[in-house]
Each structure stands twice: as C-alpha cells, then as structure tokens.
C-alpha cells in the first residue's frame with residue numbers, strides 16, 4: 087500500500103473501525119443478502135503526514151447513484167450564504183468570469199453565488215444531484231472532475247476565476263488528476279476556496295464518525311499544503327469553521343503568485359507543528375478515546391433498552407453508518423432511523439436491518455440517538471415539543487451526553 091499523496095510506503099495504521107459497508111449503501115428494505123463490507127482503517131504517512139484510509143470503494147459506486155443532497159439542511163444553506171458573501175467581497179467577477187463548483191451537488195452553494203451576480207458552473211457526478219441543480223437554474227456538467235474534464239471545460243469556457251469545493255477534496259480517488267485539473271483551469275489571478283474536515287479538530291472532537299469510505303484523505307493545512315505544492319498551488323489563507331463539527335476553509339492560489347501567508351494561516355500551521363501530526367502518538371490517543379466512547383454509547387443504549395425504552399436514530403447520515411456499525415447496533419437496539427430526506431425512506435441503514443422511516447410518519451420514541459450531532463442546535467430547536475413531553479436525546483460526540 088502506498089500513500090495517496092506522496093507514494094511513500096511508510097504508512098502507519100492508527101485507527102481500526104472494523105469491517106464496514108460503504109456508509110451510503112442504503113438498499114430497499116427486503117433486499118436479499120448483506121451489503122459488502124470493506125476494511126475501514128485510518129493510516130498516517132510518516133513522510134508527508136497525510137492521514138488516509140487504506141481501502142478504496144470505486145468512485146463510480148459511491149458518487150454516481152447516491153442520496154446526499156445539500157439543500158436539506160438549513161444550517162448548510164446559511165453557511166453557504168456566508169461563504170458566498172466572503173467570496174464576492176474578495177473576488178471581483180467580470181461579466182465573462184465564472185465560478186466553478188467541484189462536486190457542487192444540487193447547486194445549493196452556486197445558487198448563492200449566482201444571486202450575488204457571478205456566472206456559475208457546477209461539475210457534479212451524481213445524476214440526481216445534477217438534475218436537481220439544473221432544475222434550480224444552475225448550469226451543470228454531470229461528470230467527475232479530473233484533468234480530462236477540466237481540459238474540456240478550459241477549452242469551452244476558458245480559465246475559472248474561482249474554483250470552490252465543499253466537502254469534496256478529500257473524496258477524490260483521482261487525487262492528483264483532480265488537482266492537476268484545478269491548476270490547469272484556475273485563472274492566473276484566480277482563487278480556489280476549499281472547505282474540508284479539519285483533521286486536528288476531528289481528532290480533538292473525537293469525531294471518528296467523519297471517517298468513512300467516501301473520505302479517502304483527512305487534511306491538516308500542512309498535509310494539504312504538501313499535496314498542493316506538487317501541483318503548483320499554495321494555501322494563502324485559512325480559518326476554522328463550526329460547520330460539520332470541525333471544518334476548515336482555505337484560500338488557495340497559484341504558487342508563483344506574490345503575497346504573504348495570512349496571520350491566521352501562520353497561527354494554524356504553528357499549532358499543527360506542535361501537534362506532531364506526522365507521529366503516531368496523537369492518533370493512539372484518538373483511537374483510545376474513540377474506543378472508550380463506543381463502549382460508553384453501547385452500555386447506555388443497551389441499558390435503556392433493558393428498561394424498555396424505545397430508541398430511534400435521529401437522521402441517517404453517512405457518518406451515522408460509521409457510528410452504528412462501529413458500535414454493532416442493530417434493530418434490537420434501535421427500532422428505526424428517522425429521516426426527512428425522502429430518498430432514504432424505506433431503506434435499511436447500511437450494514438444493519440435498522441429501517442429508515444420518514445420522521446413525520448412514525449410515533450416519536452422515548453429516546454433519540456442524534457447522529458447529525460454537527461447540526462445539534464438546529465435539530466434541538468426542532469425538537470422543542472418532543473423534549474417538553476419528556477423525550478430524551480442522546481448526543482454521541484464529542485462526548486456521550488443525554489439532553
């Protein structure tokens with residue numbers, strides 16, 4: 087096995103989450119057989135410090151026919167509005183300039199930018215998402231972003247003034263092809279805005295549920311910078327964001343563009359150097375905390391079941407599949423998972439026989455297990471009535487707590 091970034095073979099196994107299905111492998115209830123399982127193991131490269139999983143589920147399996155749509159979460163729409171504000175404040179879009187979104191899903195982000203006067207182009211591999219984006223009025227190419235598709239876009243539309251990717255740059259099976267494509271396509275005075283799960287915060291928050299087969303790489307600014315350098319790009323500014331439970335937003339330019347790193351970037355890089363993210367110690371601690379959290383959650387859920395309490399998983403996000411499979415929960419522990427995304431209703435949570443039902447169509451349980459803990463405030467606000475009637479909610483991460 088070789089490092090996805092630098093080809094080194096000095097990879098160290100730092101966290102084993104067991105054998106797990108692809109976390110978005112929702113199949114209709116009654117589908118015979120079990121969905122396939124694959125190792126879910128986190129490695130760190132001793133040479134370039136890139137954290138990564140070992141096993142690759144082919145991108146054609148994960149990102150063509152899938153159910154994730156950005157527009158279902160209000161917090162995410164609001165967040166994209168703030169990012170769009172920041173972009174139009176820093177980038178002057180001329181009448182022929184355009185912004186490209188890599189894996190722009192249903193167009194939720196680009197709509198925000200379009201409303202602020204920019205021309206936009208979405209490159210999205212999911213056919214449903216591409217269709218939804220088109221219906222919303224966002225021009226979309228239904229394909230994978232790589233050097234080949236980038237060169238076709240360059241030929242037809244010219245260089246991109248802005249390239250945005252939210253929660254996408256760590257999904258890339260064709261890692262080097264995609265960044266070569268970005269480097270080719272980016273205008274000389276253009277910016278890349280990348281939003282990604284921030285490894286130091288993922289570790290700090292014990293957010294092991296961010297690890298799933300769709301996430302191939304887990305970036306610090308140090309390791310991301312190492313990757314970008316190989317493609318003539320550099321990070322010039324970065325800051326933390328609360329969204330998704332520990333994310334980072336980075337501004338990237340061509341490497342030969344003059345200008346100093348921002349203060350915020352320098353401070354974050356200094357912090358990373360102290361954490362020693364290329365050494366196994368920090369990951370050993372992370373793995374121990376993840377294991378302890380799992381044991382605590384299993385004891386809590388099975389204890390409540392022994393008292394006769396009915397428990398539903400609240401939401402069926404892909405990260406929830408990691409938690410449920412890591413804990414070994416099944417339909418004896420959780421009666422069902424409830425969703426508002428209709429595309430998942432009537433399926434089994436991957437790797438389990440826990441059915442997914444629409445939240446409005448089942449009687450509320452005694453206890454919810456909140457899987458989208460990163461949208462905690464929004465979700466708790468929606469559950470005022472449930473809580474007023476004595477309903478309890480388990481929040482699993484960063485520490486197991488009951489509200």
Ligand SMILES: [Zn+2]
Pocket residue numbers: 089090091092093094131132133134135136
């Ligand atoms: Zn490496």
